Amino acid sequence: MGSDSIECVSSIDGMDEEDTARTQSSKPHGGAAPPAGIAPSTSVHELLECPVCANSMYPPIHQCQNGHTLCSTCKTRVQNRCPTCRQELGDIRCLALEKVAESLELPCKYYSHGCPEVFPYYSKLKHESQCNYRPYNCPYAGSECSVVGDIPFLVTHLRDDHKVDMHTGCTFNHRYVKSNPREVENATWMLTVFNCFGQSFCLHFEAFQLGMAPVYMAFLRFMGDENDARNFSYSLEVGANGRKLTWEGTPRSIRDSHRKVRDSHDGLIIQRNMALFFSGCERKELKLRVTGRIWKEQQNSDAAVCMPNLCS
Structure with missing residues (x-):
């Protein structure tokens, strides 16, 4: 990738630098207080907290001969020794605590992020695995980044830590140049994060083998949940010499990894x-110019949105 270069020129759609700065400097949600009247009793909640991982315990709940408890996952981590008194754990179940758990209703653990839901103890895990308020994984492609957070936090993280370009506008123009066009190694790039309609979108470009054929692929991801992603559409176009390829679709949520999107071929594949034909007859250098635009699906005739034929 050292010999590859990428340029981006994006048009501006009515937002000035001050607006952009405000968007990029947003911070993650703070720890809001739990909803009134639904927070569990502190003493009961502490009883159900595993002393090793600090997560809520679900059956089977284990205990040692002295009555100290821990979750089944952590039982193997402590080599069958009680982390509190160091006695051997054996296979004793704490049935009384499991009964207490069955009687509780608890708020979603993402209540501080805005989730108002309350669930019976045993339904909570399933909901939390799918909760729309749960943090997002960092969407950066090309590295295993473990950072999680809300969207404003991740936009700042991408800009400051991954040095991803930030642009405002619903149209974009990227040029990809490769000095040796006969080589197509597996490579991923997150080219740009766009601020458009008050939302953020990630543009990706990948080179990989599709079966035995080397291909390039460009696609867009929405920084938010799938339901909100459906409110937007985008188009991509690449071409030269009187020919062009176009793609139009709905951006995928960053809940789906960039690898999952790539493997589903949900984007512009070249x-x-x-690609060499688009670069010219000599084929000594690969040059691809990918242009595109984002628009909001119009809900009614009075909606003031940037439709494809109005973006420039």
Whole structure:
């Protein structure tokens, strides 16, 4: 990738630098107080907290001969020794505590992020695995980044830590240049994060083998949940010499990893031979210019949105 270069020129759609700065400097949600009247008793909640991982315990709940408890996952981590008194754990179940758990209703653990839901103890895990308020994983492609957070936090993280370009506007223009067009190694790039309609979108470009054929692929991801992503559409276009390829679709949520999107082929796919044709007859250097635009699906005739034929 050292010999590859990427340029981006994005048009501006009515937002000045001050607006952009405000968007990029947003901070993650603070720890809001739990909803009134639904927070569990502190003493009961502490009883159900595993002393090793600090997560809520679910059956089977284990205990030692002295009555100290821990979750089944952590039982193997402590080599069958009680982390409190160091006695051997054996296979004793704390049935009384399991009964207490059955009687509780608890708020979602993401209540501080805005989730108002309350669930019976045993339904909570399933909800939390799918909760729309749960933090997002960092969407950066090309590295295993473990950072999680809300969208404003991740936008700042991408800008400051991954040095991803930030642009405002619903149209974009990227140029990809590769000095040796005969080589297509597996490579991923997150080219840009766009601020458009008060939302953030990630543009990706990948080179990989599709079967035996080397291909390039460009696609867009929405920084938010799938239901909100459906409110937007985007188009991509690449071409030269009187030919062009176009793609139009709905951006995928960053809940789906960039690898999952790539493997589903949900984007603009360019075969290498076509890419070389777009680069010119000499084929000494690969040059691809990918242009695109984002628009909001119009809900009614009075909605003031940036439709494709109005973006420039």
